[in-house]
Amino acid sequence: MQSYDVAENGLRGLNAALQAQSAETNQTHWEVQNPKGSHAIAVGLDAPIEVTVKGSTGYYCAGMNQRATIKVEGSVGPGVAENMMSGTVVVEGDASQYAGATGHGGLLVIKGNASSRCGISMKGIDIVVHGNIGHMSAFMAQAGNLVVCGDAGDALGDSLYEARLFVRGSVKSLGADCIEKEMRPEHVELLKDLLARAGSDANPEEFKRYGSARQLYNFDVDNAAAY
């Protein structure tokens, strides 16, 4: 186990050390002490290592992650795991806005609540939120799955492309071009897998599925108000 104190040794050294790890590294477990809300902790990683952040972080924790498993024992600021490509990011607490923004792959798990714009512009990432999500979540979401065990805020899935949204609780309102869709057996199977990987015991049968009505895909004057 490698340990690194951010407050003492600074951010640059942390990211340089973590980014220097290769697939063959022996230093597969890292503990990050005293994050104290710092930004850009454990960003740009590209090796199958495990990083545990002992506390809460600021903006862009685990940004652009590839292959690494990053666990935050606290809450995270805006843009956790933004543009993640692969790997896993688990947040024990809450996430601020833009969680998983533009992520292309991997799994992001928020054990608490996520704030607004969760999964904005997501491009293939899977996001599982154990609690609730805020307004404008999955705005312009292109691909991937957003699973919400609690409730969703206003304007869910506004201007949605092909991402799939699953919400167990209530949805305050749907955004433009987002509609409820039928839960077919393959969706229940998909959910079962995602929930299991995210450590949630929620029943997949209790979720509703939302997706794009695809009415904004090509301009139509009668839809102009939605643009």
Next chain:
Amino acid sequence: MSDQTPRTMPIQSATFSNPINAEIRRAAATGIYDIRGGGAKRKVPHFDDLLFLGASVSRYPLEGYRERCDTSVTLGTRFAKKPMELDIPITIAGMSFGALSGPAKEALGRGASMAGTSTTTGDGGMTPEERGHSSKLVYQYLPSRYGMNPNDLRKADAIEIVVGQGAKPGGGGMLLGQKISDRVAEMRTLPKGIDQRSACRHPDWTGPDDLEIKILELREITNWQVPIYVKVGATRPYYDTALAVKAGADVVVMDGMQGGTAATQDVFIEHVGIPTLACIRPAVQALQDLGVHREVQLVISGGIRSGADVAKAMALGADAVAIGTAALIALGDNDPKWETEYQKLGTTTGAYDDWHEGLDPAGITTQDPELAARLDPVEAGRRLRNYLKVMTLEAQTIARACGHNDLHNLEPEDLCALTMEAAAMARVPLAGTDWYPGKAGF
């Protein structure tokens, strides 16, 4: 009345002119705003309204060819470990694969590399061909984040965070269904054939205080190696430049309203933003007020066509310029040899701007493989190289005539203005006077 009675001539309205009326009829028939490519077509005060004061008796010119006149420039000297070193102060602006064909992107890379300058990706990610053919490549970081990934980010020689562009400050990207081919769709993670609308704000930050944190993240991911540019569409150049500097930019790219786009609303192109000529002095003023002029470099774009334009932009304080539309014309865009085909599309040479439709006869702004094959990337690259060389020689000619041994020694005092508008915007005196509008003491 007899036939001989003099009659009132039919007079067309200046307000309701034929083009205006045609646009009203088009809007009424289709219910959608006009979308097109390119930059502002209306006449605005421009570099043509400025002249250089060559050396004479009071100061002395340099000999062409024999006495040196340096052109190289280094962008990103503020924080980056590996700043961008360019042989000439003319770069190629961001244009996406998607907006442009693969061969066109390759040609830009080839031409720029041969001329010793950089080219730039666009709203669609980096293609291997483009990286392979560009010796110096700037990677754009846009609100859509299409194709954005850390591997490409680390392959870039610089990162350009795009806040806006001159054709549409405050607007997002747009690529219509005709151009979303299989490859473009895959790179952007979009369904094929849909109208793609990109967001106007970045998905994970808003404002300079957040931007500062975003820049920190990008630097951490790229190990503080490469410069980070911030590109803005010219609207409030003083404030935007100052804020980009405060947020930690290495380079500010300021794009005037003549700067082109692949596609956006005509109303945006013609009515939002300010002319390139008007944005340089306020941007330079902001850098000077913060004590970072020449430390944070300023790149100006939007309607740069010749070495004279380059020299004028630099005399007003820019460190370098970027060209987009001019580079496409060098490749072969709007070439008269395609006139018959332009006419079939209801347009003519020089007016073709329906770049979003993907039917470009010149094979540049298209994803149709047959059309794209019309452009030979090697030959087109050579044309771009030649054009860049000519512009550089022209700029050197002017600089030497003004007595400077480096393009960067050109200064506003080398200029005078032909019109009141240009004098006011460029803050250089009207020719033959020592006065410009707004100057104190008059």
Next chain:
Amino acid sequence: MCGIVGLFLKDRTLEPELGAMLTEMLVTMTDRGPDSAGIAIYGAESDGSAKLTVQSDQPDEDFATLAADLGAAIGAEVTLRANDTHAVLELDGSKVEQARQAVRELRPGLRVMSDGATIEIYKEVGLPKDVADRFSLSNMSGSHGIGHTRMATESAVTTEGAHPFNTGSDQCLVHNGSLSNHNALRRKLKREGVRVESMNDTEVGAAYLTWKMQNGATLGEALESSLQDLDGFFTFVVGTKDGFGVVRDPIACKPAVMAETDQYVAFGSEYRALVNLPGIEDARVWEPEPATVYFWSH
């Protein structure tokens, strides 16, 4: 564009620490606002008297005989406590308007930062740490306070442009964001006779709240109506004699984090601002919802 911090103490034994806690929070937000900084602190109240905090670019000259001059002008006893470029004048609470008027006549160069029974506002151009040091903010005590670090967007970096802005007796406002209709609103407010001195967007926001309240609205109602009448991006934190309030615009892009324990309610633009507060590990930490007005008071 800016950093905001706020601290409201439930545990009165922490009151002597307020300045020190707020200063640390404020300095953490330097990156968000390196141009200027300010703080509004709500201290002790003495019966029937009011405090007028004033600022001068020539404090030695302006403050030397100010208490006596002002006392003579309003016919009441005035005491003066100078603190660098600022001074707190204490006087009879019923004479505040008269005193404001007299100050304008006696010392035209003086700027009134705030008035009220308990509020004192200190703000200057410079890095937050330097501003905090010159006023010895960390030695101040009080029940609650609000701090602000500014990265100027479209208006000048000046003392007048620094936050907090005094919106009425014992009230103040700080802002993170950028208002897009402040010019039209400034003209409207001026027609209504409201004094707006700078080209700063936040000052207009503050004047707007003042105007609403002069016309009978409560602070809560004024904030509610700001959601309709202000265009652009904003997170506002307002201070009142008894506590503070928070409101974010409906888009809510500008960050805001709240933390609450048995001892305090705290606000920060970033969690970083809160990390050294006592018991933060076990605090309830959340983000205020968009277009929702929150208040905490004693």
